[in-house]
Structures are given as C-alpha cells and as structure tokens.
Amino acid sequence: MPSALDQRPAPGLTGPRPSPAPPGRRTRLLALPEARWALAALALFLPALALHLLGAPAWTWGPLFTAVYVTGGWEPALEGLRAARERTLDVDLLMVVAALGAAAIGQVLDGALLIVIFAASGALEAVATARTADSVRGLLDLAPDTATRLTDGGEETVPADRLAPGDVILVRPGERIGADGRVVAGAGEVDQATITGEPLPAAKDPGDEVFAGTVNGTGALRVRVERDPSDSVLARIVKMVEEAAETKAPTQLFIEKVEQRYSVGMVAATVLVFAVPLLLGTDLRDALLRAMTFMIVASPCAIVLATMPPLLSAMANAGRHGILVKSAVVMERLGQVDAVALDKTGTLTQGAPRVTDVRPLPDGGADPDELLRLAAAAEHASEHP
Structure with a gap:
C-alpha cells in the first residue's frame, strides 16, 4: 500500500x-x-x-x-x-x-x-x-498526547511520544491514532482528511496502514506501531512546513x-x-x-x-x-500558473458529478437508455460521490 x-x-x-x-x-x-x-x-x-x-x-x-x-x-x-x-x-x-x-x-x-x-x-x-x-x-495539536498501549498485563495509557515500533495500541471509536502503523485486528472507518485531504472516511481492515493524528470513526482497532512518533507522516509534514x-x-x-x-x-x-x-x-x-x-x-x-x-x-x-x-x-511559481488540473473528488471539487452525455460504443450492442440504466444501478449503492 x-x-x-x-x-x-x-x-x-x-x-x-x-x-x-x-x-x-x-x-x-x-x-x-x-x-x-x-x-x-x-x-x-x-x-x-x-x-x-x-x-x-x-x-x-x-x-x-x-x-x-x-x-x-x-x-x-x-x-x-x-x-x-x-x-x-x-x-x-x-x-x-x-x-x-x-x-x-x-x-x-x-x-x-x-x-x-x-x-x-x-x-x-x-x-x-x-x-x-x-x-x-x-x-502538532492534531497528534494525541496519549495512547492506549496493550501489554501482557492488559492496557496502559502512555504518552504518545513514548511509543516505539512494535508496540500495539488500542484505538477506540472517536479517538485519534497515536502513531503511524498497521491494523492487526479489528475493522473500522478512519477519517484521514488531515493527511490525505480525502473527505470520506477510509475503511480499515487488518493489514491496512493508518497514520498518526487521524480519527477512528467506527470500530475498535488494534494497531502495531511501525514508525517512531518523531518520524510519523504528520511529523514529517510539520518539518516540511518549518523548512x-x-x-x-x-x-x-x-x-x-x-x-x-x-x-x-x-x-x-x-x-x-x-x-x-x-x-x-x-x-x-x-x-x-x-x-x-x-x-x-x-x-x-x-x-x-x-x-x-x-x-x-x-x-x-x-x-x-x-x-x-x-x-x-x-x-x-504559483504566480506563473496558467492552468490547474485537480483530481481530489469532494476536496477540491464539489463532489457532485452529473451526467452530460451517454455515448455507447458503436459495436457495444446497448442503446443509451439501457447503458444509463445499468450505470445507475451500479452507482446507486456506491459510497463514492
């Protein structure tokens, strides 16, 4: 990933x-x-x-x-x-x-x-x-001050900056993730707008990567820390801004x-x-x-x-x-820009596309109304804007 x-x-x-x-x-x-x-x-x-x-x-x-x-x-x-x-x-x-x-x-x-x-x-x-x-x-305020670390004896609340690669933390619904890592158990949806700019929560399952400072919306997640907090994506962004x-x-x-x-x-x-x-x-x-x-x-x-x-x-x-x-x-360089191409649905655009034309392939065997009906059926249950 x-x-x-x-x-x-x-x-x-x-x-x-x-x-x-x-x-x-x-x-x-x-x-x-x-x-x-x-x-x-x-x-x-x-x-x-x-x-x-x-x-x-x-x-x-x-x-x-x-x-x-x-x-x-x-x-x-x-x-x-x-x-x-x-x-x-x-x-x-x-x-x-x-x-x-x-x-x-x-x-x-x-x-x-x-x-x-x-x-x-x-x-x-x-x-x-x-x-x-x-x-x-x-x-810096986006990163939580503390995190819940799982140990052999149960749970303990520790400062987020004391987490180390290999630690497993528990992230409950509504909590911010304390460090960059990978989900090892649980499933949920994480709001990553602070990192990626995407407006919709991203589904997270075991094996998926998560980032410090993002918010867990639903479901408890167990996350194995993969980076030192000082080297998280958020910390690197802060460093870039300072530079x-x-x-x-x-x-x-x-x-x-x-x-x-x-x-x-x-x-x-x-x-x-x-x-x-x-x-x-x-x-x-x-x-x-x-x-x-x-x-x-x-x-x-x-x-x-x-x-x-x-x-x-x-x-x-x-x-x-x-x-x-x-x-x-x-x-x-922004002062020299004449045209901009954006590809961030719902962040830099309205997130409300509309159909302007329906053009089936000449040899596709479908008329425009039938093609539109099939596309609408596939899109109706989709969560993507």
Whole structure:
C-alpha cells in the first residue's frame, strides 16, 4: 500500500488542515519586538506629520521625529553595524544612513517616513514568520498526547511520544491514532482528511496502514506501531512546513546576490554625486542635498521589501486556510500558473458529478437508455460521490 506521502496532493501543496489559531494569537503577534517598535514609530510619526503639515513650530514636531528615528531605526542600525563589522554592506545600514542624510539637509519628514516604512516591513516579516509558526503548532495539536498501549498485563495509557515500533495500541471509536502503523485486528472507518485531504472516511481492515493524528470513526482497532512518533507522516509534514519558512525563492536569491554589489556601487555613486559638483565649485549644501536625494531614491529598499515579506505573508495566509506550502519556491511559481488540473473528488471539487452525455460504443450492442440504466444501478449503492 502506498504511503501517505505518495497519496498527498500535487507537488508543493499538502492537504492537512491546521486547527484554528488559539485565542490570543493577535496578542502574541503584537508582543513581537519588531511589531512593537514599528507601531511605536508609526504612533509618533502620525502626530508629527500632522503638526508639520499644519505649520506648527519646529519644537512641537522636532522631538517627535527624533523619537521616530530612534524607535524605528535603532534595530536596523544595529543590524547594519554588525554586518559592517563583518565587512559587508547591509541594506539596513543604507536605509538608516539615507534617513540621517535626509535629516541633515533639512528633510526630516522624508527621513522619518523612510524609517517608518522600513520598520513596518521588518514587522510584517516577523509577523508572517510568527503566523507560519502558529500554523505548525496547529498541526502538532492534531497528534494525541496519549495512547492506549496493550501489554501482557492488559492496557496502559502512555504518552504518545513514548511509543516505539512494535508496540500495539488500542484505538477506540472517536479517538485519534497515536502513531503511524498497521491494523492487526479489528475493522473500522478512519477519517484521514488531515493527511490525505480525502473527505470520506477510509475503511480499515487488518493489514491496512493508518497514520498518526487521524480519527477512528467506527470500530475498535488494534494497531502495531511501525514508525517512531518523531518520524510519523504528520511529523514529517510539520518539518516540511518549518523548512518552507526558511527557503528562499529564486527572486530573493538573485536580489541577495546582487544586493552587495549594488549597495557598494550606490555608495560610490553617491560619493561621486557629492564630490564632483563640490570640486567644480557648487555650494556645499547644494552638493549634499543632491547626493542625499540620489541616495534616498537609489536605495534598494523597495526591491528588498518586495521579496520575502510578501512570500511569508502568502505562506502564512495559506496555512490559516488549510493549505501548507512546502517552500517559497513553490509559492513564487504559483504566480506563473496558467492552468490547474485537480483530481481530489469532494476536496477540491464539489463532489457532485452529473451526467452530460451517454455515448455507447458503436459495436457495444446497448442503446443509451439501457447503458444509463445499468450505470445507475451500479452507482446507486456506491459510497463514492
């Protein structure tokens, strides 16, 4: 019998359905440091923006903008300095330098807006990662905490993670199966939607394979454990989901490849934009204004923000809707799909087929009405949709 990994849907997408996120998830997300600092920067920026646009004195909005620079910029600045210590030019440091440069030429508002945008992008990436972790935790909740192990002396309740290959467990109707194994006695119907995505329970008889986290609907089953709980199909799916958040799409790999060279080139170009006009007699303030404007416009923040944060958000959103994406590569390729062929009756389709045409073979000897009558008789008692 093929394993559950052979039964899973099309490459890149798996069928388990994570349990709903527990209450308080939003509270946990807001507890992320990146989210707190980004919200603080935004909360300080909005009143400062209003005061600045209304023409209020500088002493009213100046301290607020300064606080925006500190709350939203200290973390990117720290990351950038760490990268600089390793002799690499990080885009975080470029953003902070560009914002400080804007402030130096009197464009405090523009610099603060750049800080807020960059802090918000970091917060979104952190939140998306946390939501992906929530999806993984929801999957882990599918596995039962305990199982009933059969011994020579009778039955004993043990933690499911202590089961070992060769153990025989008893699974009563309505219970979740504690480990991957094979039925050795009993018969019943098992809901395997969490693993295979199939909407109808699968009949299980001695010799059939069952999976951890699936629900036994009818009949008591005795199951011989064949895999360690840490190597179950469910555990492997959880591992794949965790690895998916760490994968990088081709676009991101390309951007990371050229980011360092681009950053160095941009800094060199900024120095030239500042030095050449200055050597030709341009006023210092004008030369600095031109150089800082170039640096702000040429900074690769938009490119960086357009890669991983959207992919992480898409993967987390898919997980909340019961779709587990195995890698960022797969998610990016979905944007290039023009047509999809589905073969999951009742899961991805309505499960309510209808007859559109009856076409008997020319030499079959049956007319359409007779053929339809025979097909209807065979289908009438079938459990398949």
